[in-house]
Amino acid sequence: MEIQLQIKMNEKLFLRNPEKSELGRKIILHSIQLIHQNGFEDFTFKKLAKEMGSTEAGIYRYFENKHKLLIYLMAWYWSWLEYQVGFHTHNMKDPMLKLKKVIKLLSSTVEDDLRTDHIDESRLHQIIITEGSKTYLTRSVSEDNKDQLFKPYKDLCAVLGNMILECNPSYKYPKSLASTIIEMAHLQNFFMNNLPSLTDFGGNKDEAEVIEFLEDLVFSAISFNKG
Amino acid sequence: MEIQLQIKMNEKLFLRNPEKSELGRKIILHSIQLIHQNGFEDFTFKKLAKEMGSTEAGIYRYFENKHKLLIYLMAWYWSWLEYQVGFHTHNMKDPMLKLKKVIKLLSSTVEDDLRTDHIDESRLHQIIITEGSKTYLTRSVSEDNKDQLFKPYKDLCAVLGNMILECNPSYKYPKSLASTIIEMAHLQNFFMNNLPSLTDFGGNKDEAEVIEFLEDLVFSAISFNKG
DNA sequence: TCTTAAATGATAGTATTACTATCATACTAA
DNA sequence: TTAGTATGATAGTAATACTATCATTTAAGA
Numbered sequence: 001m002e003i004q005l006q007i008k009m010n011e012k013l014f015l016r017n018p019e020k021s022e023l024g025r026k027i028i029l030h031s032i033q034l035i036h037q038n039g040f041e042d043f044t045f046k047k048l049a050k051e052m053g054s055t056e057a058g059i060y061r062y063f064e065n066k067h068k069l070l071i072y073l074m075a076w077y078w079s080w081l082e083y084q085v086g087f088h089t090h091n092m093k094d095p096m097l098k099l100k101k102v103i104k105l106l107s108s109t110v111e112d113d114l115r116t117d118h119i120d121e122s123r124l125h126q127i128i129i130t131e132g133s134k135t136y137l138t139r140s141v142s143e144d145n146k147d148q149l150f151k152p153y154k155d156l157c158a159v160l161g162n163m164i165l166e167c168n169p170s171y172k173y174p175k176s177l178a179s180t181i182i183e184m185a186h187l188q189n190f191f192m193n194n195l196p197s198l199t200d201f202g203g204n205k206d207e208a209e210v211i212e213f214l215e216d217l218v219f220s221a222i223s224f225n226k227g
Numbered sequence: 228m229e230i231q232l233q234i235k236m237n238e239k240l241f242l243r244n245p246e247k248s249e250l251g252r253k254i255i256l257h258s259i260q261l262i263h264q265n266g267f268e269d270f271t272f273k274k275l276a277k278e279m280g281s282t283e284a285g286i287y288r289y290f291e292n293k294h295k296l297l298i299y300l301m302a303w304y305w306s307w308l309e310y311q312v313g314f315h316t317h318n319m320k321d322p323m324l325k326l327k328k329v330i331k332l333l334s335s336t337v338e339d340d341l342r343t344d345h346i347d348e349s350r351l352h353q354i355i356i357t358e359g360s361k362t363y364l365t366r367s368v369s370e371d372n373k374d375q376l377f378k379p380y381k382d383l384c385a386v387l388g389n390m391i392l393e394c395n396p397s398y399k400y401p402k403s404l405a406s407t408i409i410e411m412a413h414l415q416n417f418f419m420n421n422l423p424s425l426t427d428f429g430g431n432k433d434e435a436e437v438i439e440f441l442e443d444l445v446f447s448a449i450s451f452n453k454g
Numbered sequence: 455t456c457t458t459a460a461a462t463g464a465t466a467g468t469a470t471t472a473c474t475a476t477c478a479t480a481c482t483a484a
Numbered sequence: 485t486t487a488g489t490a491t492g493a494t495a496g497t498a499a500t501a502c503t504a505t506c507a508t509t510t511a512a513g514a
Contacts, residue, residue: 271501272501284502292501293501
């Protein structure tokens with residue numbers, strides 16, 4: 001039995017749906033490879049075209065520009081992760097355990113999901129760590145936000161926020177704590193590997209320690225026994 | 228009495244020290260204005276030259292490229308803020324109060340420091356919120372880090388980390404908590420103003436609430452009464 | 455004060471980036 | 485069968501990110 005996983009994406013993310021054609025899927029496949037390899041700054045549609053054996057013009061028929069492509073990857077990743085979260089916390093009763101699960105999913109090295117041919121989730125995860133915040137730290141945030149381009153990210157944040165409220169309905173900052181967890185899961189990982197003195201994990205560079213830090217942070221914050 | 232404030236900057240941040248000449252100071256002054264106005268992506272040395280009434284070549288004699296200039300601004304800002312922290316926590320005994328002071332300094336709208344002619348700290352603060360993380364989220368982090376370009380940021384983080392340890396010497400993640408506070412002071416502010424559903428402050432858009440959130444987060448984490 | 459080096463201004467030039475446009479061809483859905 | 489749609493191939497443009505050269509102005513030291 002071979003199962004394929006398809007994620008429905010917001011139409012405003014692209015000019016032509018890349019999932020719907022061979023060329024489109026190749027664009028996604030190779031852009032993940034290239035951005036992972038040399039970073040988003042170095043990435044151009046010309047290089048991508050060369051790598052794919054296609055032409056620049058062909059890529060512009062799918063994506064307005066490389067920024068939109070990055071937002072597409074970001075949106076795809078967070079949609080996929082929300083699906084993972086739903087799957088792995090399904091049937092869990094204890095909201096604390098659910099929260100722990102999410103923290104783990106956010107902080108752990110991702111394995112390639114074989115149900116998605118053209119997307120290497122492991123590399124995509126690395127890309128999101130380094131480039132993710134560049135999608136919204138721009139002059140066009142508000143406009144992009146109006147087009148709902150960040151919806152998957154915001155949805156996951158809402159899911160997390162609700163879990164936090166399940167744990168402690170009187171906690172005052174569920175959404176901010178949720179976005180803090182999501183951002184820090186990535187940023188502490190980045191710091192650990194690149195600016196280790198900004199973390200306490202420079203020695204072992206073990207993502208398990210990031211998870212412990214985040215769990216400690218979250219459960220302290222929402223604990224009833226605060227004094 | 229007129230007091231001028233000078234911050235000694237790492238030599239690797241520039242080709243020629245911009246503090247030492249009229250042209251150099253104009254570069255800093257106008258680059259802050261331009262980046263604040265249209266964002267870092269839109270900012271070019273050509274536009275800067277035009278704005279200043281100088282030439283592109285002239286600017287390249289001071290800074291290798293616009294990325295280095297951004298790192299310079301970032302380094303300057305964190306050096307200045309560490310100075311502010313030292314000044315405002317001087318003679319404070321209670322480490323909890325010191326921590327609160329730092330959180331407030333990090334999260335509050337900054338006023339222009341009149342002792343620095345060519346730098347508008349208020350605008351610079353806004354720039355750091357939106358563009359700051361772009362200085363290190365690059366392929367050249369490690370290299371730039373070897374050149375000590377992020378030292379002021381790391382120094383402030385260390386100061387904060389030590390305050391955390393003063394409050395609770397057995398807390399396990401002082402550095403990671405410190406970098407979390409610094410990053411979140413800015414990011415929650417950015418979210419509040421641009422992607423409010425990622426925060427709990429979308430209604431009032433009041434930075435005082437960001438401060439409350441961070442204080443609650445920090446003092447929960449380092450509290451002895453955890454259960 | 456003279457001399458010399460350093461800083462600036464003015465101008466030009468190159469490779470790359472970020473697109474847009476056009477036209478031919480291949481493919482595919484009614 | 486044909487009429488649209490997707491792709492390929494090629495060309496072209498404006499802007500970006502530099503580098504180089506040379507004349508002139510300014511500043512610093514003997």
